[in-house]
Amino acid sequence: MTNILVPYDFSDQAANALRFALQFDETQKRTVHVLHVVELMSRPFLNIEEEVLTDLKEQVESKVISRFNDEVLGMFSLKDIRIEVQVAFGHISQTILKFAHSGNMDLIIMGTRGVSGMREILIGSNTEKITRASQIPVIAVKSFVKPDRIKNIVFPNTLMSDADEDLIVKIKALQHHLGATLHIVWINTPTNFKKDAVTREELKRFSKWYMFKDFTINIYNDINEEAGIINFTHMINADMIALGTHGRKGLAHLLNGSLAEDLVNHADVPVWTYTIKESD
Structure with a gap:
C-alpha cells in the first residue's frame, strides 16, 4: 500500500480516519494524502478572481496543517510515512473521487457520521456516495480503532x-x-x-x-x-x-x-x- 487518501473536514470522524490511516500497513512505506475540499455552492463564486481563491486555499491549508499538527502528529511515529496536505475546491464527493482516481490512490480511508431516516434516503452521506462510485477500496471509520x-x-x-x-x-x-x-x-x-x-x-x-x-x-x-x-x-x-x-x-x-x-x-x-x- 503506497498511496492512501484521507478526506479531512475537521470532524472527529475525519480525525479518527486520519489516525487509522497513519497506522495502517505499517510494514510498508506509504504516502498519506490529506485532502480538504471547500465546496463553493453559490453561483457568484464562479467569478472569484484566481488570486482570491489562491489566498483562500492557503488559509485553509494553514488551518488544516495546524489542526493536523495539534491533534494528530504528536500521537504517532511517522517512520516510513510521507504526508501531503492539499486543499481543493468543488463538489465534495466528486472532487474526492477525481483526486483519488487521477492520483493513483490505492485506498481511501474516510470518516463517516452515518445518516438515517429521510436524510439517508434523499441525500446520503459523502462517504456513502464515494463507497458507491469509487473504483478503489474504501474504509469507512466512525470511532477510532487501531x-x-x-x-x-x-x-x-x-x-x-x-x-x-x-x-x-x-x-x-x-x-x-x-x-x-x-x-x-x-x-x-x-x-x-x-x-x-x-x-x-x-x-x-x-x-x-x-x-x-x-x-x-x-x-x-x-x-x-x-x-x-x-x-x-x-x-x-x-x-x-x-x-x-x-x-x-x-x-x-x-x-x-x-x-x-x-x-x-x-x-x-x-x-x-x-x-x-x-x-x-
Whole structure:
C-alpha cells in the first residue's frame, strides 16, 4: 500500500480516519494524502478572481496543517510515512473521487457520521456516495480503532454474486495486511432462505475454490442481510466488515438500495468496501 487518501473536514470522524490511516500497513512505506475540499455552492463564486481563491486555499491549508499538527502528529511515529496536505475546491464527493482516481490512490480511508431516516434516503452521506462510485477500496471509520487490533474480519457472502476474482484478491490482501481471521458468513433471511446443509456445502466449495487461509464459514439467521451482518459481527466480536458492492446508480439504486452503503451508515466497526465491476 503506497498511496492512501484521507478526506479531512475537521470532524472527529475525519480525525479518527486520519489516525487509522497513519497506522495502517505499517510494514510498508506509504504516502498519506490529506485532502480538504471547500465546496463553493453559490453561483457568484464562479467569478472569484484566481488570486482570491489562491489566498483562500492557503488559509485553509494553514488551518488544516495546524489542526493536523495539534491533534494528530504528536500521537504517532511517522517512520516510513510521507504526508501531503492539499486543499481543493468543488463538489465534495466528486472532487474526492477525481483526486483519488487521477492520483493513483490505492485506498481511501474516510470518516463517516452515518445518516438515517429521510436524510439517508434523499441525500446520503459523502462517504456513502464515494463507497458507491469509487473504483478503489474504501474504509469507512466512525470511532477510532487501531488497525493492528483488527483480528477478525466479517466477509458477508452471497456465493455467486461475490464470486469475483478481483474482489477476492483484494479481500485476501486486506486480510494479509492486518493478519486477521476471515469469517465468511451467509445471512439466511425469510426472503432468501436456504437449508443450512446446502449452504454449508456451497460455502465449503467456495472457500476451497478460492483457497482461503485462516478462515471460518458461518450461517446466520436474521430478518434481513444488514441486521444479520451487524448482529453476527457483534456476536463474534469482529473488528471489521469487508464486502463487495455493485455500486448501483439511478433508478436501480433507488429501488434496490445498497447493502454496503447501509452498513457504512449503520455499522459501528470499520467497513471496507470494493466496487465489483459489472461484466460486459
